[in-house]
Amino acid sequence: MEYILNIVILVGLYVILSSSFNLIIGHGGLISIAHPIFYAIGAYCSALLSINFHVPPVLGILAGAVLAMLVSAAVALPSLRISGDYLLIASIGFQLGLLQLIEQLDFTGGPGGIGNIPGLIDGPQRSLVFAGIVTVIAVFVVLLIRALMNGDYGRAVRAMRDDELAFSMLGRRAMKIKLGIFAFGSGLAGLAGGLYAHYYQYVSPEQFGILQSSMILTMVVVGGMSSTLGPVIGAGLLVILPELIAFLNLPPSVMAPVQGILFTGLVLVFMFARPQGIIGASTKRRGGLAEAGQESGR
Amino acid sequence: MTEPILRVRGLNKHFGGIVVADDISLDVGAGDILGLIGPNGAGKTSLFNLLTGHYRQDAGRIWLGGTAIDTLPMFKRARLGLSRTWQHMRLFQSMTVLDNLLISASEYRGDSMLRSLLRPKSLREENRRSLDRASGILARLGLDRDRDKCVSELTFGQQKLIGMGRALMHGGSCLLLDEPMAGVEGAAYETMKEVVREEARRGRAICVVEHNVSFIRDLCNSAVFMFNGRMMRSGSVAELLASEELSQLYFGK
Numbered sequence: 001m002e003y004i005l006n007i008v009i010l011v012g013l014y015v016i017l018s019s020s021f022n023l024i025i026g027h028g029g030l031i032s033i034a035h036p037i038f039y040a041i042g043a044y045c046s047a048l049l050s051i052n053f054h055v056p057p058v059l060g061i062l063a064g065a066v067l068a069m070l071v072s073a074a075v076a077l078p079s080l081r082i083s084g085d086y087l088l089i090a091s092i093g094f095q096l097g098l099l100q101l102i103e104q105l106d107f108t109g110g111p112g113g114i115g116n117i118p119g120l121i122d123g124p125q126r127s128l129v130f131a132g133i134v135t136v137i138a139v140f141v142v143l144l145i146r147a148l149m150n151g152d153y154g155r156a157v158r159a160m161r162d163d164e165l166a167f168s169m170l171g172r173r174a175m176k177i178k179l180g181i182f183a184f185g186s187g188l189a190g191l192a193g194g195l196y197a198h199y200y201q202y203v204s205p206e207q208f209g210i211l212q213s214s215m216i217l218t219m220v221v222v223g224g225m226s227s228t229l230g231p232v233i234g235a236g237l238l239v240i241l242p243e244l245i246a247f248l249n250l251p252p253s254v255m256a257p258v259q260g261i262l263f264t265g266l267v268l269v270f271m272f273a274r275p276q277g278i279i280g281a282s283t284k285r286r287g288g289l290a291e292a293g294q295e296s297g298r
Numbered sequence: 299m300t301e302p303i304l305r306v307r308g309l310n311k312h313f314g315g316i317v318v319a320d321d322i323s324l325d326v327g328a329g330d331i332l333g334l335i336g337p338n339g340a341g342k343t344s345l346f347n348l349l350t351g352h353y354r355q356d357a358g359r360i361w362l363g364g365t366a367i368d369t370l371p372m373f374k375r376a377r378l379g380l381s382r383t384w385q386h387m388r389l390f391q392s393m394t395v396l397d398n399l400l401i402s403a404s405e406y407r408g409d410s411m412l413r414s415l416l417r418p419k420s421l422r423e424e425n426r427r428s429l430d431r432a433s434g435i436l437a438r439l440g441l442d443r444d445r446d447k448c449v450s451e452l453t454f455g456q457q458k459l460i461g462m463g464r465a466l467m468h469g470g471s472c473l474l475l476d477e478p479m480a481g482v483e484g485a486a487y488e489t490m491k492e493v494v495r496e497e498a499r500r501g502r503a504i505c506v507v508e509h510n511v512s513f514i515r516d517l518c519n520s521a522v523f524m525f526n527g528r529m530m531r532s533g534s535v536a537e538l539l540a541s542e543e544l545s546q547l548y549f550g551k
Contacts, residue, residue: 144415147415148411148414148415151408151414151415151417152406152407152408152409152413152414152421152425153408153409153410153411153414153415154414155393155397155400155401155408156401156406156408156409158390158392158393158397159390159393159397159398159401161392162389162390162391162392162393163388163389163390163391165352165372165388166384166388166389166390166464167390167401168371168372168373168376169350169372169373169376169381169382170376170401170402170404170406170464170468171373171374171376171377171404171468172373172401172406172409173373173409174373176409177409180411184411
């Protein structure tokens with residue numbers, strides 16, 4: 001039971017991460033893969049606040065989300081002003097740089113990370129309640145993003161992504177939209193980070209590196225970019241699949257490469273055979289990393 | 299004489315050794331249709347890019363309705379009443395015809411996340427007004443039956459009309475049309491001509507870059523012949539078309 005709940009929680013966290021990442025890269029066409037660093041900011045901020053200042057975890061989690069939002073805006077602002085393409089470089093630089101810093105500093109626990117983070121809830125039913133909370137939040141996040149993208153705001157985001165120049169010529173501020181969705185998406189990653197920290201009660205820098213970036217990217221690409229359900233399916237698939245492989249009882253020396261090959265293989269297969277992902281985007285002619293790349297190249 | 303809507307004085311721009319605008323000065327008043335003609339590379343589209351703020355001039359000034367706009371970013375110039383179409387249309391390709399128009403309304407306020415989620419009464423009323431206006435424009439353009447189609451499904455001529463529809467939806471006092479007729483024929487041609495004429499009658503200042511001579515001759519009150527970034531001559535369309543010297547420049551004899 002504990003095992004199943006653990007998977008539910010993990011899927012829930014990844015649904016938040018992949019859906020918010022899809023908002024940025026799929027809907028917004030903003031190319032960045034540094035999503036995990038905002039996940040990290042949420043996790044560390046909330047963990048440190050509750051350990052050092054005894055801030056209640058709920059407030060810590062909210063503070064982490066807000067901090068992730070502010071920091072992402074600060075990272076994105078200068079690079080988006082020059083051109084969208086610089087966002088990729090600036091954000092990866094920020095991701096790797098901040099992780100280095102976290103590893104070097106004492107108060108962030110260095111490479112070993114931080115343990116003994118207060119739990120969001122305690123007691124024997126802890127996992128069950130937490131699974132419920134994460135599921136509710138994940139569903140809320142998915143519905144919120146869907147409502148945004150199906151509404152008037154979504155129309156503006158799509159127009160901006162399709163043609164930024166024509167969009168500006170209509171008196172619209174492309175910058176405002178780009179900054180808005182990047183900060184909002186990153187804030188949601190921060191929220192997931194806080195939840196993560198107060199459930200596992202342990203964070204370490206290695207969980208937020210490039211591997212994590214590729215994991216979330218794979219979820220979005222395999223599930224289907226710019227669709228609502230795509231990232232949800234992608235998150236479920238990529239959390240559950242490795243668990244199923246674990247049941248095969250392969251020796252560890254075989255296990256690790258098999259997982260690696262599986263993920264890389266999935267991305268390659270989908271890029272070539274079904275670029276729109278398992279769930280295609282709702283309107284025609286959308287989806288796929290190739291197209292998102294094209295948009296940024298304009 | 300009343301103040302022209304668009305006033306340009308001494309506009310200069312070069313990219314390295316290439317001069318795209320050399321001392322351009324012009325006035326376009328309400329109801330005027332000014333044709334910009336000249337061979338490819340003469341600087342016609344570059345002039346539009348300078349007017350809209352896509353390029354920044356090296357020297358010179360631009361006023362729209364008496365307000366200096368030459369230091370403003372593109373979106374602010376657009377908000378002050380500058381509207382344009384694009385040679386390559388630049389439609390929002392993943393969106394429907396109707397959505398292309400709705401997003402173009404100058405009063406569109408759905409680009410605020412919170413407002414879009416809360417949908418206050420004011421937003422719903424704006425949306426209803428925009429929908430009415432968009433329906434009216436689509437009817438004028440003969441596209442009302444295609445409004446829920448994705449723009450990429452339509453013919454080239456229809457896409458050109460949608461580009462025009464977007465500019466109409468945006469409104470504004472000055473309209474810059476970049477080759478509205480290129481590749482457009484048949485019914486779309488007549489519709490486009492009628493729409494441009496009607497917009498001028500309603501008091502807009504219009505600039506047209508166009509290679510289609512009969513379009514220019516039918517619509518424009520006056521025209522400017524451009525070559526190598528310079529205004530070679532301005533005057534009535536008939537005068538310019540009759541000039542031996544200009545047609546040699548145009549056809550590169």
